[in-house]
Amino acid sequence: MKSLFLRHNQLLTHQISNERHIPNHSHENVEIIYILKGQMSVYMDQEEYVLEKNDIISINSNGVHSLILKEEQTLYMVFHINYKMLTGLMDEKKILFICNSSIEKTPNYLPLQSYIDSYLRVSYENSYYKDVSLNKLSYQLVEYLVQHFSVSYNQSLSLDHKNKNRKKEIEEYIKSNYYNGLSLKDLADYFYLSPTYVSKYFKEVFGMTFLKYLNKVRLNHAINELSSTNYSVTSIAMNTGFPNVSSFIKGFKDEFGTTPHEYRLREPVTQSEQESVLLDSFTEEIEKLLEDNRLKQMNFDIDQEEYKMDLNLQNKKPFNRYWRKTVNLSEASRLMNYNSEEQITQIKKDLDFEYGRVWGVFSKEMKLVKSGRLDEINFFNIERIFDFLMNVNIKPYIVINAEVDTQFLRLTDHHNEQKTIDDFLSVFQAFISHIANRYGLSQVENWCFEITNGSENEYGQSDDYFYFFSSIKKILNQFSNHFKIGGSGLPINFKNDELRMFLKSWFSQQQKPDFLSFHSNPEASHEFSNDKDIRKLLDGQYIRNQVLIAKSILKDEELLIEEIQIPIWNFTPSHHTILNDSCYKGAYVIKNIIDCYDLVDAMGYWYALDSISPSSNTPQLLYGSPGLLSKQNLKKPSYHAYAFLNIGRGTYFLGRNNNSLVTTDGSDNYFIVCHNCGHLNYKYFMDQYTMDNLKMYDDIFEEEEKKVYSYKISNVKNGIYKVKIQSINEESGNLQKEWTNMNLGADISNSEIQYLKNITVPRIKIKQIKVENGILDLKTTIGRNEFQSVRISYQY
16 A cells, blocks of 8 residues: 655545555554455554454554455555644644554444545545545544544653663654654653763664664655655755755765655656546445445434343343452451441441452461461451451451461561461461361351462462462362362453463462452553553453453363452552542443353452541541442442342343343342443543542543433233332432532531431432333433433232
8 A cells, every 4th residue: 555645734644445465564644544344454562453344443653553354345444644743733742542443332433433434425526625625524533533532641751771662662752753853852851861871872772873863764754755745855854854955965865875866766756546546446335335324323313322122031041140249348457447347247238248358367467476486376366357257147258368478477588488388388277277166167168268479470470379379279178178269360451372371381280270360450551551551441341351351261271160250350550539439430330240240250349448448547538449338337329339239139130231231030020220331531541640639520531421221121911010210320329429519528527427328329210111012111311420220010
């Protein structure tokens, strides 16, 4: 495909192509590919993305990519956005576009497709105003891309000599600024370093001086202009950043052995007729494609934002309330605070979690031994915790981490690592013996043990971990084969090859896990090395998709596992953000539980109570902690989300989609839980560490209208049904909103707390519907970040 050249005052250009294979390449301008028909594979960031008709993908400035058509008749459109012009218009140093409809389906893609179709339609017109119209549409299309699919990246970067990404960052900075009067000092200032240091770094890492590298970049762009435009040599010299024509000509001759003028005589500018022939040959077909898309857009407008589910009572199957399996309580030392017991009892009563996940059971704070003496183990503090949990019928889910839980045995800096592990295993065996005697083996063998890998490396020192896991499991199996032991707390943002290798090694051991645990906490987003990192965060079904990948690896390698658990999951690497107190968190909980239904066996909410969080000493009512209950025992939206999931006695599953879960009790009663979880935009992911201002709340979501959910259930009993809809939304039943209305007061009286408790309850609507011909029809309207429970009861 001939390179698309943009004039310096031209924002956008396009080309239609059916070229079958374009090998790895990169360019300064941003590329947008739109599939008109057929199928294509695009390769970038070491990933393959399969695009089909109407799919859209972006390739960022200087991003290496290639493409291969998968079908003979594939036709696609390529846009190039003038990156120099765009960064100048936006006054930004770097802009990333995160646009890939092949891996995410959000409402924002349909308007983008409409803009592209309009641009393509006008390009076929012979109107007198065609050029003006295309220029207008260029700016509208790019404006929409910037608003909904871009990340501005202005922050300066630190230059770490040992970091392989630094070289790439320097390359990208130069490629983005070569046309300016870029100097060594400019580069050094950008990275907060001295020019002397950067000059030395350049020679060591790039093997040449900064100026030589800069001129190579400039000359490559000059070659493109010489062969693609009729610009004068003087204009090209200025366009590519050379200080004058003389330095351009000298540099060009030194590099290519000829002058720019001589080069142009040998390689004259040719006006390729290929594109116009291609356009003519596909004119009728493209017009038909545009008409199909226009009708699709019209149908979308007519039935805008209505989501339908068709269900049949005869297709019911057993219902698994897997989300009630586990809740994260706290590290053990914090559970010794008696003030938390009342709230944990309430959570058990209302939400009925089966297991309470506890970590740090063997930490220094639990004071198991004195001065390392293993003959005097004191289990008193552990007993206090487990006595309470057993009394309220919560089974302990014990997390053991060799790095953390052996600290109480590391009395000097010169300890013997193997002896430390062996000593811990002795303590652990004594612990199991103690609790089996205290609570009865028939009770204790129902407890769960997760052995996590605590190394800074994602997969740690595998052999050390396998030895530790096997040793723990052998001890437990000496008492009973019914114990459930798993791990290793794998990061869900795993690299496929590393996960595959780790699992194959683990399953080759004699002691295999009873379950696999994955922790979903997007800490990989701490550093955005490329758009792939951010795209993962913005994937609306990220947890579900990662679980599917893990399951496919297990299947491919024929590795049998009874359970997959996600004992920790969250949307932010920071455990404290205003979103934890918001309606978004409640909708997010329901969304992910629906997404992962029938995929995982447990999802452990992180975590139960604000009162035992590390920040609980703040005077504020809400402070961004992820607890279900506030310190004052007030129910947050996330609490209501779990309550909604538990409403009714649904024992049969009827169906799910991206927004709803429908069940029945088999006795003419039906239950629906639904959500409209908002889409976080790029502002949130780039600024999440300062997300402590409620005024920012509305700015971090995509603009979204209310949605209408429609349900049709067939083969139900005719008659009158009572419909009770409970809802929590951003204006009603929302503790965060009501506290905001009280001016975010810190010194709140008991009467004011009681007032908040009384008003932060679900809004209720009740109506009746009549069922005829065995078909139950129901619609409900739901706003951004709202979630609802719907109980439909037959009236006798």
